[in-house]
Amino acid sequence: MSDAHGIGRRELLTGAAAVVAGATLVGLSPAHAVPVAPGVTKFPFQAGRSVRVLVTGDAGTGTRNQWAVADAAREFHRREPFSLAIGLGDNIYESGPTSATDIQFAEKFENPNTGLDFPWAMVLGNHDTSSVLPGDGGWLLRGNHEVEYHANSARWWMPSRYYSVRVPEENPVVEFFVLDLNPLAAYIPPFLAPYWAVDGQYMNEQRAWLDRAIAESPAKWKIACTHHPYLNNGPHGDAGRYEGLSIEPINGVHAKRFFDEHVVGRCHFILSGHDHSLQVLEPTQESKGTRQIVSGAAAKTVGGEPKITPGGTDHSALYENYHQLGFMVLDLTPGNVDLRVVTVDLATGAATETFDRRLA
Secondary structure (H helix, E strand, C coil), rough: CCCCCCCCCCHHHHHHHHHHCCCCCCCCCCCCCCCCCCCCCCCCCCCCCCEEEEEEEECCCCCCCHHHHHHHHHHHHHHCCCCCCEECCCCCCCCCCCCCCCHHHHHHHHCCCCCCCEEECCCCHHHHHCCCCCCCCHHHHHHHHHHHHHHCCCCCCCCHHHHCECCCCCCCCEEHHHCCCCCHHHHCCCCHHHHHCCCCCHHHHHHHHHHHHHHHCCCEEEEEEEEECCCCCCCCCCCHHHHHHCCCCCCHHHHHHHHHHCCCCCCCCCECCCCCCEEEEEECCCCCEEEEECCCCCCCCCCCCCCCCCCCCCCCCCEEEECCEEEEEEEEEECCCCEEEEECCCCCEECCCCCCCCEE
């Protein structure tokens, strides 16, 4: 049997059988985008030439921590309105939703974000696709509930598992490429489901789509949005060395290959969560000029964990914070990219801008 936040054996086997049988699955690609339900009006993306983005990740706990960070974002929005938000995955802790009408969407997204009334472009994380253990990423179909929820919410923007957003739509300042790398980084790899395999249909279609979408993008700034980071000074480690492991594929070697072949040198920035920290890393020779930014402290922090995963690399950073909650603010115009980091004191609720830098 399954509980309100778990997944039962019958649902697991039924979903696996659907993949094997080649069933039609909603929202897998932009070509299969989920339409908005009748009576639901989405908050619109803006049409201006200055774009202010709330960058937040790993928020979906429904806890006091999430509410404290959301309160700080509401206060910031009152002074300096956001155009949109990027939610960098782990949207519904600990194991993802069980349906498109799961009450967790209200408890862990809608209610905490009341008043933050703009589009939230959402990324799938490993906790959104859990099977046996929270965060194992072993039940990829579970992410479809979050895609289906796109039809029901004014805020939540996830029309497909991977997609892009141009802001503004015409003559865009920025295009965000929202990616689903969970099949490449799951702790329980999809060995028995060829569709989700490293070189299976789903990932090959995503690769082809991304190559084409980046090449055809007219945007001044091109930004990849992923849950799993490419470079990371925190305990989860770099792609190819996730968790300090040498065991393929759970060390993210295939995620690294995806980044190397399809993202770095093509996008200006990679925005990621997963690591419960705030990091602004310098571009490296390996990243071909692409800058990695990690914003995963919207409800949890690294705390007492070691900063660097054993065997990991201490990348040069403009800013790092592993012990405070917070979010980031990205301001984009045709000529500039500015980034601020806002940390939140849980005891007092006070928000402090701890980093402010022009990145481009």
